[in-house]
Amino acid sequence: MVTNLESGGLQNKHILVDELRDKRSVQERCAYLGISRSGYYACVKHKDDDRDEHLKRKIRSIYEERDKTVGYRRVQDELYRQYNLKVNHKKVLRFMQELGMQAIIRRKYIHRTSYETAVSDSRITENLLQRNFTAEGPNQKWVTDVTQFRVFDHRIYLSAIKDLWNNEIVAYHLSQRNDNPLVLETFKKAFEKQKDVARLIVHSDQGYQYTSHAYHDMLPKVGAQISMSR
Known part of the structure; x- marks a missing residue:
């Protein structure tokens, strides 16, 4: 939403x-x-992150969003297409090697994205919160959504995660595109900051980013449960 x-x-x-x-x-x-x-x-606390770390996060986002099947040339193209970044292919290759990324060759398959397919694949989950938006401690219940802003004739999308324990923003990411990388990058930042999330419930609506394969692969890997409003 x-x-x-x-x-x-x-x-x-x-x-x-x-x-x-x-x-x-x-x-x-x-x-x-x-x-x-x-x-x-x-x-607001200002932080200046290292440019290379920002670039590595974008490379990781592209690599994982494409199910680890892309090489450095494709990643270079996606950096320009998604972020308007012109990066030397040798630098992309070096960062991918540092991050242990190598393209996986897989058989082609038909990618299904409809709501009905998400339901049949069990990617529409039950509402675990049941309108109980309180928590007894940190990293127990997070809520997330995407907000659209129009500022100075530009449309900007903000993906944010809030901890219901203290209503603080855990992580956020901005983009001019409302797509899967917007949400996935937000959670990458959150899990880099918060390591103890084994009992975490993450609640969202049924937006297509939250029913994607990449989202449903990412959260269970860190022990988080996915909850969705009906």
């Missing part, structure tokens, strides 16, 4: 102010989104 700017929430607006730093001044961004500069400076 995609929500609009007005329902995005204060935390999401703080994230947007930080991420759109190259678009306008802080004052203009805050004024446009209807929040105070003092509130923004108080709530």
